Amino acid sequence: MKTFAIVLLIFVFSATAFAAKQYSYFRVGNPTDVTTATAAGTVLMGGGTDVDAAFQWMCQRSGNGDFLVIRAAGTDAYNPYIQQLCPQENSVATLIIPNSTAASDSFVVSTIQHAEALWIAGGDQSNYINFWQGTPVESALNNLIAQGVPIGGTSAGMNVLSQFLYTALASQGVTSTQALANPYNKYITLGENFVNISILQGLIDDPHFVTRDRMGRDLAFLCRIYNNGWSSLPRDIAIDEQTALLLDSKGNGTVVGNSTVYFLQAPGVPQMCQPGVPLTYQNISVYRINSSGSFNVPNWRGNGGTTYTVSANAGVLSSTQAGGGIY
Numbered sequence: 001m002k003t004f005a006i007v008l009l010i011f012v013f014s015a016t017a018f019a020a021k022q023y024s025y026f027r028v029g030n031p032t033d034v035t036t037a038t039a040a041g042t043v044l045m046g047g048g049t050d051v052d053a054a055f056q057w058m059c060q061r062s063g064n065g066d067f068l069v070i071r072a073a074g075t076d077a078y079n080p081y082i083q084q085l086c087p088q089e090n091s092v093a094t095l096i097i098p099n100s101t102a103a104s105d106s107f108v109v110s111t112i113q114h115a116e117a118l119w120i121a122g123g124d125q126s127n128y129i130n131f132w133q134g135t136p137v138e139s140a141l142n143n144l145i146a147q148g149v150p151i152g153g154t155s156a157g158m159n160v161l162s163q164f165l166y167t168a169l170a171s172q173g174v175t176s177t178q179a180l181a182n183p184y185n186k187y188i189t190l191g192e193n194f195v196n197i198s199i200l201q202g203l204i205d206d207p208h209f210v211t212r213d214r215m216g217r218d219l220a221f222l223c224r225i226y227n228n229g230w231s232s233l234p235r236d237i238a239i240d241e242q243t244a245l246l247l248d249s250k251g252n253g254t255v256v257g258n259s260t261v262y263f264l265q266a267p268g269v270p271q272m273c274q275p276g277v278p279l280t281y282q283n284i285s286v287y288r289i290n291s292s293g294s295f296n297v298p299n300w301r302g303n304g305g306t307t308y309t310v311s312a313n314a315g316v317l318s319s320t321q322a323g324g325g326i327y
Contacts, residue, residue, distance in 0.1 A: 023102040025111065026076035028083050029091035033114050036063030036090075042197055043152025044161065046207040046259070047122060048241025050154065052085055053256040057246050059086035060119045061150040065116025069094040070137075071157075072127035078119070090116075097136040098127075103135035112140040117150050120157030126168045128160050133194055141198050151197070155207045159240070160194045163173040164204040164225055165175050167191040176216025180315040182277035190224055192256075196321070199251035199297050203235035209262060210240040215326045216279075221275035221310050222266040235300065236264040243290075251297035255290055260327075263295055263302065264289040264310075278315030286319075288327075306326055 039061040042124055043054045059067065059082075067089050069078045076094040083092045097103050105295055112118065118141070120128070132138050145151055153161055159168075166174075167189045174187035190204075203227060206218050215238075222234040243257035255261050265285045272280035286308050289295055293304035310319045310326050319326045 004310035006098040007320060022099055022146045023105055023108050024096040026079055026090055027093035028079045033066055035092045036065035036116050038149050041150040042247040043244055044158045044239055045154035045244040046239030046241050047155035050256040051244045052181045054244035054256050055082050055085050058150045059089055064088040066088060066090050067092045068115035069119045071120055071121035071123055072098050073123055091275055097249045100131050103137040109136045109140050118144055120153035122155030122157055125156035125159040129167050145197055146298050149326050155240060158205060158207045159198055161222035162205040164192050164230060165194060174217055176213050177219035180279050180312055182276055183223050183273050199247055200212055202231050204235060205237045208241055209238040210327050216317055219281050219284055220279055223270040226270060227273055232268060234266045238262040253295045253297060260288050262291050262296050262313055270275055280314055281310045282311040283309045301324055
């Protein structure tokens, strides 16, 4: 009986220990936290190869404090990359938060609260919504933003930074072809208010824009946002791969990287946005910039870019650009 009791105690202790730590944490640099003065800023990165200059910009705004990467799966590969780009940072760490239990862990929450810069890695944004929304992790993220800590994300990490977001909660992602044929396609899942970045209120964002031909699906997102009653003039920031938009606290945006950033605004009510019917949504204004242009998000005005309109007519896209190119 005594042996059985000992075995049972070992089992209970092991199970408790496992339940207490479901996150993974990797840190390089100084093991002791510092507190530095930070400058608010937001990085929206369009996926693909990371853009060095975007991380260096965030490090500068962190006051060379503690840089934290969060993700739901993956490795600590960002640690040496960021440390090499930002050798003056006090530390660089990766925190893997793979479920809602981990998202309520006191160490996880405290680690986020003590960051001077925070990066949300790519992956699958449905995991971020399923695992983190409504948990202390979400609250900690919003507290950091309110304190003026720079925050950024790439791909799925970018998707969750705007007020309205494509949550990817269906069994597969939606393509432009599917969305144009039916803007209520079952693979279109939208949400809102995961984090609260004031300059990104009233809009949705989308990465991999040109590379994965996402113009059509973004027009469908805009019509759905209108039909949901979320915005009467839906807006979208869409970014291609290997490219990042750097936004200061006033919403002044500049581009770093190799490609382009698109600012879309719908004119209001769509002509046809109903289940099972090809989309008709005309005269979506587009402003396209690269590293030679700039854009102020609150005023929705840019410099050094290209202006044109895109329309969907019965599911077919056209534009006012010479040659009709949509990008």
